Amino acid sequence: MPLLINRQPAADRWTLIQPQEGETLEALATGVDALLVPIEQLDAAAALNPAALGVQINGDHSVAQLQPWLARVTLIAVEFPVFRDGRGYSLARQIRRLGYEGELRAVGNVGRDQLGYMERCGFNAFSLADDRYSPDTLKAFSEISVRYQGAADDPRPVYRQHSESTV
Template sequence: MPLLDRNGSAEDRWTRSEGAAIGNIPAALVPWELLVEALDTQEPEQVVGVLIPNNVPFAELAPFLPRLALVAIAFPAYADGRGFSLARQIRRAGFAGEIRASGPLIADQFAYALSCGFDTIELPEANAARQPVPQWLHAKDSFSATYQRGYGESGRNVLDQRRAARAAAPIAAE
């Protein structure tokens, strides 16, 4: 599946493991159901990521975050936005690793996904063919401001812009 980051196409260094045995995989992406077993068998030089459904309660995921390098959130459909909320919770908890959206998102959701804390988006082949990389980049750049505060995009949200304008405006005499 094609992988995008904020600059366009990206190379995927992660190998999906359908089982918990991650023996010689340097960067293993395991399903949520097998995470505990995979972490128990993790070698010191390995990094582990997890692919979670978008309905996993954050409280269940939180204890594992310090041991993970990637959290991939599955989107069953582009209209199911629970993954965006989960990504924000993960970032707010201080997770500095990669957060990936995995599923049939559309280009119009790219800027929002980045502002929610996603680093990468993994698309099914059909979606990538329907909306190629230049369309995703155009959609991302077509928003000059957002309503929510994002990650790594200071000054792009409306609230920060209004505060900066108010601070720069001369004080009116009364």
């Protein structure tokens, strides 16, 4: 899966570990430096003291569950299970409002037409399916030049943007 970080193609150093019944996190995580786990496994993963710890959440989780970990995790992956599920946008905005400055990655059903808005909500990394990526994908970040509402990237509404640029 192609990965974009800060609008640039990048290699994915993270390994997502999701233990199934009968498997242990310790056994699966052996030799893994950058460990990404579902939030339900975060306590156990932190006890393994990996070089880098990341967490994957979805719209069913609340930021309150994640808040105690914001200083410890270096990656938060927010899963978008289907296109019509926009809860991940709200999660990203809330996470950034809490001061998280690390990698905030959109995973799952992520498409080119969503990238600009996801970035405005606070995402700085995007994992796209192979069939949804092309060299043209990077243009998605600059296709819309006028934004009426404020967001995580620029809190000013359009009338403030205009008035401040003419002063």
